[in-house]
Amino acid sequence: MKLKVDRSALGFFGIAITFYVITQTLISLGVLNDFWMTLLRFGAVLAMVSLGLNLIYGFNGQFSLGQYGFYAIGAYSAADVTYRWTQLHSASGLVVLLLGVAFTGLFFLGVGNLLKRLPRMDTLSAFGLYVIGTILAGLLAVLLGKLFIPPITKLLLFIPEAIAAQIVFLFAVLLAGVLTAEVAFLFGLPVLALGSDYFGIATLGLTIIVKVLLDNSDTMFGFQEMKGARGMVGIPQLSSWFWVFLFLMLMILIARNLLHSSYGRAIISVREDEIAAKSMGIDVTHYKTLTFIMGSTFAGLAGGIYAHINGFLHPDIFNFIKSFDPLIIVVFGGLGSITGTIAAAFGIYMVLEGVLRLILPQGFETWRYVIYPMLLLVMMLLRPKGLFGTFEVPFLRQLLPPPLRKSPGSLENDHKVISPVLPTSEGG
Amino acid sequence: MSDLNSNSAYPQPPGPVESPSLILDIQSLNKNFGGLWAVKDFTLSLNQGELVGLIGPNGAGKTTVFNLITGIYATTSGIIKFKNTSLVGLPSHQITQLGIGRTFQNIRTFPNLTVLDNVRIAYHPHAGYGIMDAVFRTGRYKEREKVLTERAQEFLSVFNLQDRQGEIAKNLPYGEQRRLEIARALAVEPVMLLLDEPAAGMNPGEVVALMDLIHFIRERFNLTILLIEHQMRVVMNICEHITVMDFGEVIARGDPEEIQNNPKVIEAYLGRGAKALSDKLSGKRDYVT
Numbered sequence: 001m002k003l004k005v006d007r008s009a010l011g012f013f014g015i016a017i018t019f020y021v022i023t024q025t026l027i028s029l030g031v032l033n034d035f036w037m038t039l040l041r042f043g044a045v046l047a048m049v050s051l052g053l054n055l056i057y058g059f060n061g062q063f064s065l066g067q068y069g070f071y072a073i074g075a076y077s078a079a080d081v082t083y084r085w086t087q088l089h090s091a092s093g094l095v096v097l098l099l100g101v102a103f104t105g106l107f108f109l110g111v112g113n114l115l116k117r118l119p120r121m122d123t124l125s126a127f128g129l130y131v132i133g134t135i136l137a138g139l140l141a142v143l144l145g146k147l148f149i150p151p152i153t154k155l156l157l158f159i160p161e162a163i164a165a166q167i168v169f170l171f172a173v174l175l176a177g178v179l180t181a182e183v184a185f186l187f188g189l190p191v192l193a194l195g196s197d198y199f200g201i202a203t204l205g206l207t208i209i210v211k212v213l214l215d216n217s218d219t220m221f222g223f224q225e226m227k228g229a230r231g232m233v234g235i236p237q238l239s240s241w242f243w244v245f246l247f248l249m250l251m252i253l254i255a256r257n258l259l260h261s262s263y264g265r266a267i268i269s270v271r272e273d274e275i276a277a278k279s280m281g282i283d284v285t286h287y288k289t290l291t292f293i294m295g296s297t298f299a300g301l302a303g304g305i306y307a308h309i310n311g312f313l314h315p316d317i318f319n320f321i322k323s324f325d326p327l328i329i330v331v332f333g334g335l336g337s338i339t340g341t342i343a344a345a346f347g348i349y350m351v352l353e354g355v356l357r358l359i360l361p362q363g364f365e366t367w368r369y370v371i372y373p374m375l376l377l378v379m380m381l382l383r384p385k386g387l388f389g390t391f392e393v394p395f396l397r398q399l400l401p402p403p404l405r406k407s408p409g410s411l412e413n414d415h416k417v418i419s420p421v422l423p424t425s426e427g428g
Numbered sequence: 429m430s431d432l433n434s435n436s437a438y439p440q441p442p443g444p445v446e447s448p449s450l451i452l453d454i455q456s457l458n459k460n461f462g463g464l465w466a467v468k469d470f471t472l473s474l475n476q477g478e479l480v481g482l483i484g485p486n487g488a489g490k491t492t493v494f495n496l497i498t499g500i501y502a503t504t505s506g507i508i509k510f511k512n513t514s515l516v517g518l519p520s521h522q523i524t525q526l527g528i529g530r531t532f533q534n535i536r537t538f539p540n541l542t543v544l545d546n547v548r549i550a551y552h553p554h555a556g557y558g559i560m561d562a563v564f565r566t567g568r569y570k571e572r573e574k575v576l577t578e579r580a581q582e583f584l585s586v587f588n589l590q591d592r593q594g595e596i597a598k599n600l601p602y603g604e605q606r607r608l609e610i611a612r613a614l615a616v617e618p619v620m621l622l623l624d625e626p627a628a629g630m631n632p633g634e635v636v637a638l639m640d641l642i643h644f645i646r647e648r649f650n651l652t653i654l655l656i657e658h659q660m661r662v663v664m665n666i667c668e669h670i671t672v673m674d675f676g677e678v679i680a681r682g683d684p685e686e687i688q689n690n691p692k693v694i695e696a697y698l699g700r701g702a703k704a705l706s707d708k709l710s711g712k713r714d715y716v717t
Contacts, residue, residue, distance in 0.1 A: 257564070258559070260562075261559075261562030261569065261573070262552050262555035262557070262573070262576065263552075263559050263562050264562070265541075265545055265548055265549045265552065266552045268538070268541065268545075269538055269541070269549045272539060272541060273537075273539075275500060275520075275532075275536065276536040277538075278499075278500070278519075278521050278524070279520065279529070279530050279532075279613070280521075280524065280549050280550045280612065280616060281550070281553045281616050282521055282549065282552055282553075283519070284521070290559075390540075400542070400544070400593065400594045401544070401581070401593075403590065403591070403593065404581045404582065404585060
């Protein structure tokens with residue numbers, strides 16, 4: 001295989017890796033203290049959530065306020081897995097989540113195939129079938145999990161503790177992502193049929209539901225370690241800058257590769273004009289669901305990482321008011337611009353929690369929330385299409401293919417291809 | 429007062445008499461929007477290669493018929509068959525993939541995308557690679573993407589839009605947007621094309637170019653075309669048969685000449701008084717109601 005390296009890719013990854021090496025060196029030298037390190041990681045996590053929302057809202061045109069709901073689901077499910085491992089020395093969380101996610105996936109595939117054979121089934125009945133499948137999968141996971149928990153725990157105890165913790169952490173985050181994807185699929189099924197504004201309200205509802213459920217996680221579901229409204233403590237702080245950075249880069253890469261393909265064009269065509277997309281043979285519902293699942297998965301993964309930064313989770317972190325944060329970032333950075341989203345996520349977080357906190361005198365920190373909205377307001381007035389509009393850095397930009405090589409005078413195809421009756425572009 | 433033209437089949441064209449293949453067959457199609465019959469007992473059949481016009485005053489239900497054929501609206505009752513496949517209840521994108529392309533009354537290109545992408549989207553059902561190929565940038569992705577792009581570029585050059593491939597669709601002049609929309613509709617490789625008022629908002633020069641374009645694509649792509657149009661010049665010039673609708677019902681059928689002289693049509697367009705007046709002026713017998 002011949003290796004042809006694209007210059008924009010080289011530049012992009014060059015800058016990314018240099019940035020990582022510099023920050024990592026500064027951390028080890030102690031120049032970048034914990035305060036800035038935490039901010040950097042929070043900024044990156046917020047960038048992931050916002051990137052997910054940009055897929056849903058910026059590229060697919062579906063106004064969603066559900067990002068923080070999925071963020072919370074990802075955070076709590078990943079935290080539960082690592083908590084059980086590090087505090088209780090049990091792989092129960094890992095095993096049950098793994099089995100649950102796998103069975104649910106299988107059930108979804110099964111129901112999906114069944115529905116293909118029974119066309120014309122209305123959405124709500126299909127939704128009912130999927131819900132039944134999910135519940136069965138959950139029960140099966142808990143029952144079968146009992147068999148697998150002891151051997152897996154023993155297996156993991158063989159591995160050195162630090163490495164085992166990293167493995168459990170990685171699995172926890174990835175499984176949290178898959179779980180979020182499945183929840184998004186289930187939730188999106190009936191709700192994506194709604195029009196844009198109604199969809200926004202419904203997703204806002206999801207965020208509120210998740211928050212309320214988490215408030216009562218210890219009483220309603222018996223997850224004692226989540227401690228309901230008192231907040232979950234004792235989660236191992238495993239989200240190192242390395243993991244955070246790696247996940248962010250992977251998400252950018254996945255989003256970019258997807259968007260610059262026929263699938264990405266299909267996704268964007270839904271935003272541009274649904275009816276026209278349909279008349280181009282695009283299955284609009286399918287691509288809405290796909291994008292919603294992808295965007296929500298990004299939020300779920302980000303949640304899993306977020307939980308392991310501070311080691312503390314509280315339902316109030318995922319309050320629905322907060323779910324406007326990614327929305328602000330996406331609109332501020334530029335709808336449909338990956339560059340804008342990343343820059344805005346880091347920028348807003350650094351300014352709001354970093355710079356303003358430092359320059360404002362003691363006792364005036366609360367003024368941040370006066371200055372910040374005013375900055376937003378001025379920005380939106382000056383640049384109504386967002387900070388970056390639809391600008392992308394070269395690597396994330398879709399390149400225009402070179403024009404056809406046939407010169408206007410060439411003989412082979414021209415008399416056939418170029419129609420004699422039409423005016424040329426120049427003639428208008 | 430019987431009218432020979434209305435509610436009867438098309439007169440057979442002179443020439444080969446054996447029945448040409450029926451491509452679109454609509455039987456007693458109905459659509460009501462809560463009490464309003466937008467389309468009532470509508471019947472239409474198109475043979476392979478025909479160019480048929482659908483005309484009628486504003487609000488007659490012409491566009492609704494298009495939306496029913498393409499599955500944008502759900503049919504209340506009736507039969508729509510395309511190449512012997514029933515279209516009733518099929519989702520829109522599947523109907524497109526069966527071979528029906530359409531354009532819209534108010535241009536519906538993808539406004540913020542490039543001209544090239546507008547056409548490439550139409551190739552999506554034939555993308556030929558999976559979503560994982562796209563995410564991991566496999567060889568198949570690269571190969572197929574190249575093929576799709578070249579096909580789209582060649583396609584654009586058929587419409588003399590090849591120099592505009594990088595242009596954002598909404599920045600094109602009006603006539604070119606129309607041309608792009610028609611190009612895009614043809615990129616789905618349709619057997620039948622539905623054109624909804626393609627000449628709307630065009631100046632006389634552009635209209636002439638459009639008529640040439642319709643003739644050109646019809647021959648080149650071997651199309652059957654159903655056309656909605658208000659500009660009588662276009663309809664009378666290029667359509668072989670015309671169906672006239674008013675208040676959701678078919679009021680007349682025939683070739684352009686018959687339609688021009690059909691009293692019902694004149695009445696629908698201009699009102700009764702106008703009909704009487706025009707008859708008086710042309711010295712004909714009064715139209716008695």
